[in-house]
Amino acid sequence: MPDDGVSTRSVWVLVCEDDDVLGEQVATGLRDAGFTVDLTRNLADACRYCGTHPYDCLVVDRGLPDGDGLDLVRQQRRSGYRTPALIITARDSPMDRSEGFAGGADDYLAKPFSLGELAARVRALCAPRPAPQLPVVTVGDLVVDRLRRRVQRGGILLTMSAREYCALELLLAHVGKPVTYTEFADYCGEKPSQATIDDVVSRVDRKLGTPQLIHTTGAGYLLRFGR
Known part of the structure; x- marks a missing residue:
């Protein structure tokens, strides 16, 4: 092979x-x-x-x-x-x-x-390829402006801290696929603890509102639209 x-x-x-x-x-x-x-x-x-x-x-x-x-x-x-x-x-x-x-x-x-x-x-x-770095990413009713670091859902502007935005950006880059705690820690660069990651993702989840988009996987989280 x-x-x-x-x-x-x-x-x-x-x-x-x-x-x-x-x-x-x-x-x-x-x-x-x-x-x-x-x-x-x-x-x-x-x-x-x-x-x-x-x-x-x-x-x-x-x-x-x-x-x-x-x-x-x-x-x-x-x-x-x-x-x-x-x-x-x-x-x-x-x-x-x-x-x-x-x-x-x-x-x-x-x-x-x-x-x-x-x-x-x-x-x-399935070969790995660089993810496109689009200035504005739209998935469902979620809109993320990467240049301004602005997040909207359903037309409503959401305020997020640097850590919260970092977590959301990583989840958005892997829509429908699990993101592990290790990947969160590596991406955010500060090597936060699992408890810290749980707290940050929980805050992001609450701010995104309903229907719920972030789901636990046991080893981390995933962002999923629809069923």
Whole structure:
């Protein structure tokens, strides 16, 4: 396996494919390539899984028994998640591809395909890349002006201390993914204690109001919109 900077053992992939044989083949192929894989066979289960697990990549068929798999990607994008999404489908016309990318897909693979190519594409989607440093970041109804360090939610300006803003900025850079206490300490630079981090994040959570955006993970916190 090429050394491309991705430790596949730590990459968690959700596969949603209603064909029993192909679904098992895809899941097995990705596991053999070193990925951790959950397999679902309908849109409802895939949505439920995404609501409780911080996946690193989505591999989704479009023609599911209860809807279009692209709707899962659309839902993720509306909720602020940027989890890479790969569409696998027999619907491969230029119009279908355009619709897929417009719906938030990052890659599109037509059936039939080789499992080796699929694993390579998933690996490429999950490769680490610098996060864009946008001057203004908008996720859901949360707006953060990085230049002025101004935070608004629902159009209301929120006042935050330097520590509170630092914690929010780190959570915002990892929307939908857990941030550990160690990562908080390293990012803030002062090596605060776990109790201090708990206190700071708790204050940020209260200031952001409802519905709640910050959730505990046991080893830290995550910022999540929607389900």
